[in-house]
Amino acid sequence: MVFKNVREWLEAPAASVAERxxxxxxxxxxxxxxxxxxxxxxxxxxANPLWSARELxxxxxxxxxxxxxxxxxxxxxxxxxxxxxxxxxxxGIGILVEGRWHWRSYSLTCPPNxxxxxxxxxxxxxxxxxxxxxxxxxxHLVNGVKPGAVIRLQAPQGRFVMSFPPPDKVLFLTxxxxxxxxxxxxxxxxxxxxxTDVVHLHxxxxxxxxxxxxxxxxxxxxxxxxxxxxxxxxxxxxxxxTDLDERFPDWRDRETWACGPAAMLDEIEKHWxxxxxxxxxxxxxxxxxxxxxxxxxTVTFAKSDRSVEVDGATSLLEAGESxxxxxxxxxxxxxxxxxxxxxxxxxxxxxxxxxxxxxxxxVQTCISAAxxxxxxxx
Amino acid sequence: MAITDIKAxxxxxxxxxxxxxxxxxxxxxxxxxxxxxxxxKYIRRTIAAQRGLEVAGRAILFGSRNxxxxxxxxxxxxxxxxxxxxxxxxxISHGQWDWMNDPEIHSTNWEWDQTGPSSQWRRAHNYSHHTxxxxxxxxxxxxxxxxRMTRDEPWRRVHLVQPVANLILAATFEWGIxxxxxxxxxxxxxxxKKWNSxxxxxxxxxxxxxxxxxxxxxxxxxxxxxxxxxxxxxxxNLARNLWAYAVIFCGHFPDGxxxxxxxxxxxETSGEWYLxxxxxxxxxxxxxxxxxxxxxxxxxIEHHLFPDLPxxxxxxxxxKVRELCDKYDLPYTTGxxxxxxxxxxxxxxxxxxxxxxxxxxxxxxxxxxxxxKFAGITLPSLPTAAQxxxxxxxxxxxxxxxxxxxxxGLRSAMQEARVVLKAKAKHExxxxxxxxxxxxxxxxxxxxxxxxxxxxxQERARHEQETLRHKPFWAKATRRFG
Numbered sequence: 059m060v061f062k063n064v065r066e067w068l069e070a071p072a073a074s075v076a077e078r079x080x081x082x083x084x085x086x087x088x089x090x091x092x093x094x095x096x097x098x099x100x101x102x103x104x105a106n107p108l109w110s111a112r113e114l115x116x117x118x119x120x121x122x123x124x125x126x127x128x129x130x131x132x133x134x135x136x137x138x139x140x141x142x143x144x145x146x147x148x149x150g151i152g153i154l155v156e157g158r159w160h161w162r163s164y165s166l167t168c169p170p171n172x173x174x175x176x177x178x179x180x181x182x183x184x185x186x187x188x189x190x191x192x193x194x195x196x197x198h199l200v201n202g203v204k205p206g207a208v209i210r211l212q213a214p215q216g217r218f219v220m221s222f223p224p225p226d227k228v229l230f231l232t233x234x235x236x237x238x239x240x241x242x243x244x245x246x247x248x249x250x251x252x253x254t255d256v257v258h259l260h261x262x263x264x265x266x267x268x269x270x271x272x273x274x275x276x277x278x279x280x281x282x283x284x285x286x287x288x289x290x291x292x293x294x295x296x297x298x299x300t301d302l303d304e305r306f307p308d309w310r311d312r313e314t315w316a317c318g319p320a321a322m323l324d325e326i327e328k329h330w331x332x333x334x335x336x337x338x339x340x341x342x343x344x345x346x347x348x349x350x351x352x353x354x355x356t357v358t359f360a361k362s363d364r365s366v367e368v369d370g371a372t373s374l375l376e377a378g379e380s381x382x383x384x385x386x387x388x389x390x391x392x393x394x395x396x397x398x399x400x401x402x403x404x405x406x407x408x409x410x411x412x413x414x415x416x417x418x419x420x421v422q423t424c425i426s427a428a429x430x431x432x433x434x435x436x
Numbered sequence: 437m438a439i440t441d442i443k444a445x446x447x448x449x450x451x452x453x454x455x456x457x458x459x460x461x462x463x464x465x466x467x468x469x470x471x472x473x474x475x476x477k478y479i480r481r482t483i484a485a486q487r488g489l490e491v492a493g494r495a496i497l498f499g500s501r502n503x504x505x506x507x508x509x510x511x512x513x514x515x516x517x518x519x520x521x522x523x524x525x526x527x528i529s530h531g532q533w534d535w536m537n538d539p540e541i542h543s544t545n546w547e548w549d550q551t552g553p554s555s556q557w558r559r560a561h562n563y564s565h566h567t568x569x570x571x572x573x574x575x576x577x578x579x580x581x582x583x584r585m586t587r588d589e590p591w592r593r594v595h596l597v598q599p600v601a602n603l604i605l606a607a608t609f610e611w612g613i614x615x616x617x618x619x620x621x622x623x624x625x626x627x628x629k630k631w632n633s634x635x636x637x638x639x640x641x642x643x644x645x646x647x648x649x650x651x652x653x654x655x656x657x658x659x660x661x662x663x664x665x666x667x668x669x670x671x672x673n674l675a676r677n678l679w680a681y682a683v684i685f686c687g688h689f690p691d692g693x694x695x696x697x698x699x700x701x702x703x704e705t706s707g708e709w710y711l712x713x714x715x716x717x718x719x720x721x722x723x724x725x726x727x728x729x730x731x732x733x734x735x736x737i738e739h740h741l742f743p744d745l746p747x748x749x750x751x752x753x754x755x756k757v758r759e760l761c762d763k764y765d766l767p768y769t770t771g772x773x774x775x776x777x778x779x780x781x782x783x784x785x786x787x788x789x790x791x792x793x794x795x796x797x798x799x800x801x802x803x804x805x806x807x808x809k810f811a812g813i814t815l816p817s818l819p820t821a822a823q824x825x826x827x828x829x830x831x832x833x834x835x836x837x838x839x840x841x842x843x844x845g846l847r848s849a850m851q852e853a854r855v856v857l858k859a860k861a862k863h864e865x866x867x868x869x870x871x872x873x874x875x876x877x878x879x880x881x882x883x884x885x886x887x888x889x890x891x892x893x894q895e896r897a898r899h900e901q902e903t904l905r906h907k908p909f910w911a912k913a914t915r916r917f918g
Contacts (some may be wrong), residue, residue, distance in 0.1 A: 092653040094645045095547035095554075100540075101491070104484055113539065152537075157476025159537035388563035392705070393743050395531035395543045396563050411465060419537065420544060 071097065084215045086111075107208045108136030114211035116151075118203055119177055128188040128235065130167065134180060135211060135325075141171045141181050143214035144221070146239045146315070146342070149150060149185065150212030150418070153195065153203070159210065161193045161418040165215060165239035165317075165342070169246035186269060188235035217340035218315070220246070225313040226254050229306060231326060232293075233261035233318030237269055239342055240315060244277060244284070246386035253281035257306055261318070263292045296322075299329045310335060317342040355431040359383045360402060362436060368379045374406060374423035374434060385423060392425035399423055404432025437571055437798050437806050440586050442708050445694075445807040446715070447845045448642075448764060450705075456764055457707030459656025460741060463756050467745050471535055478748045479533050479541060482523055486835055490516035490910035493672075494654065500664035510668040514675040515729075521680055522548045523747060523781035529558050531744040533707035552614030553642040556635065566743050570716035571696045577688070578695070580616055582604065584787045587798040588696045591790045602781075609677035609684075614643065641685075647680070679729070686720045687736030689780035690767035691802040693718040714761075715846075719754070719770040726773070727751065737768065758807035765845030798856065813860060815852040 071090035072083045103110040116139070120132035133151075137139075143149075147163045164185040164312060171179045189200040210427045220243045230240045237260055248255045262268045265288070274286045287305065289297045302309045310333060316326045323341050330339040353370030357377045366381040368374075375397055378385040388396030392410060398420050406415045407429040408422075413419045414429060423434070439445045443453060460770055493512030494547070499505040525548030527533070547554045551583040560576065564863045566576035572588050579585040582605055584595045605612050621635040622628070628635070650669040687693075694715045716735055722734035727750075733739060735750035745753065761768040771779075783803040786794065794801075799808040 091645075092649055092657065094649050095549060095642075096487075101487060132601075154476075157471065157473040157536055161537070162865055388559065389567040391567070391709070393560075393566055394562035395529075395534070395744065396559060398531075398534075398544050411468065420534065420542065 111138055114139055116209050116211045118205050118207045118209060119182060120205055121203055124186060125267055127200060128186060128269050130186045132182050132184045134182050143170055144219035146219040147214040147216040149214045152210030153196055162195055167238050167241045169242060169249050186238045209380050218340055223252055224254050227312040228254060228256040229309055229312035229314040230258040233322055236242040236318035239317055241270055246278060253284050255385055256284045258286040259289060260286060261289045261291050261297050266291060280317040294298045299325060313338055352430040356429045357428050358433040359436050360433050368428055370427050372427055374426050387424060388422045392422055397423045400435040402433045402435045405429040406432055438804050439806045440697045440699040441807050442700055442711050446711055447849050448836040453514050453707035453711055457710050459760055463753060464742055467749050471746060475746045475748060476536055486516055486524060487518045497665045497668050498658045498661060500661045500668050506664050506668055510671050512670040515670050517549060517676040518679050521676060523728060526731050527747045529554055530562060532746045546790050551643045551646045552617045553638050556617040559624060560617040564620060569713055569740055571698060576620060576697060580612055583784055585689055585783060586804045587794060587801055588695060595788050599785055602784050606678055606681040607674060609681040645822040649836045665825060674769060683730045683733050685780045686773060687718055689731055689783055690718045690776040691779045692767060695804045706811055711743060720773045720776045721770060765843045765847045767847045767850060810849060811851060813856050815849055815856060
């Protein structure tokens, strides 16, 4: 009992540093006693950024062009990364550009526990990024990131997954970069040699825009039960769901995963609902489309379980107070940082200069307003 | 009475103050837009250097029984602690590096190497002090509740020990800050009665850790050198305390750093807020090394205008702020570190005395003045208060020298007031001396007259006696019986 208390006491300062218990944590805790208020981590990551246990880190080991405007990033995660995620999940990554960290989520394109011979047999992960014309970070990831860059990682998450063993009959509906999470599922099935009856319909503007084209073909050659159908929207316009009956007469029997632009997913959801098949459909919406940037919107206070409708001129602090949430506040003019909260989804705008804040950013609620629907962690 | 009307005091119109505010906003925006890799590198390198200094200092102290090792280790540790408190803890907690989006270098979770918890300090300092800078009764940093730093505060007998209290505060500055913030925290949370309330627990935890680290764990770790390590750690803490104290006092208490009353807060515009920060703070001159060691708080004016802009940019901001001060004819209080401290030191000792020993009032004292300083005196090149009311506020026209284009503002007013007030004092003294001389003269004359009257009376009495003595006997008898 006494020993347990001593151990707890020793471990306490490191409890938030590393989730894994054990002797190392006791040691970290003991060291933290003399390095207070710093933690061993503050010194360790100066020596090697990947040794940080406070948060996940990774190093980019390869940037591989997929198409003219997309690339695969192969990342070697640092200490503490759990490789046992599920194909289809996404990962949060933080990239340093001009002194500023930018956070985005990207679907993992690799199966769990993946190692490529090119990287010394070590386990790595990969994401695929398509440069968006207005997407400052995606362009940077495709054209600016050099191997060796250290990035921050957030553990894989998301419910757009395929369980194992896979269903007997599968339909994938993808468009553009919506193919990335599906790629992880396909590679996972391929690695486990369990490619069931899988049909894939992918929409792209031109043939050159198709990511992973060669790999899909090779996959089909190895597993005839898998086939990809390409729909070029540049020539044929948008794929019409009413054509499904003709293209895949058995689509109703198939477990379906769909990923692509919001408008396409809305249509698909409607179509499946009308067919009474909603429980056979899995949909993934990309973050950028999850909320529109606008003026005002519904602000949700996650922990207090309240929400309020506001215009684009009302500060988030006032919004919270009007909804009866105990908001932290100080100067109410943007200088004291007392009111800072984390934006867990959506966008906000700094009323002083119009700067945009997005999911994961910390915002000063007294001088920020909702830019579209958003959620605060309080 | 401290400043209640900043417009009148600054000799600026409402429109001028708004313009000034906009120009300051533009400075802020230009720094915000140009923040980038260079600044991020600066803070990361500072952090790495500070960690390096601390590790080196602690390591050398293992051999602290050797005199030179002790000196080197103590010096390194002192510098490490100073850099940690000033450039890292203070500035990061202000949110100066929040723009980097780096969760490890962020105001919400940076913990500093001082007795008090960062969170309590942040609320007392970032909020109370920076919002209500130098406002009597609102800014608790004014004298830290111990010292009387303005004659607006009534004198109490306890202020007699101010010179000693000042020394104690300087030597134990981190504890002064910690207790001060703890108090503020308790007040904010409505004075919870329980001994194990959240503010109390937070405070006890942090203080215990800090004390244990420097005075138990590290000395114990160095084994036989524990005694000298203990001394070294205490010395480093003391050095840091004295330095932090000096920097803070030079930034807020030299002459020219004005105080304000709560009336000024009433409906204060953002331009007036800026002006209050400008007039309420003071800089001291420093080269790059001293600026770094002070956490760039030698640029206290710039820091108070833009508390959340990166500290490494204050030097360039200072150039622009000075230009604005020239343009609007506002004072920019600065001087050498020694001079600024001596001014603060003088105030501390002067205000230890009861008011009857002080010559000036709170309106025109060197450590605080108010708009009433200008009342009742006519400044040669400045319009009177009545004229200001009539013309300035209606037309929004500030008097400008037609020859040079220079505005007349507070700085000119201060200079002229100094001369005028001096002349006025001299004149009053002269008048007083004259009156005294006249009184003396009158008294002398009266004395003379009195003396003469006395002599005359004596003379008369003598004369009467004389005549009496020479009268014939019968005359005398007649008088007796007649």
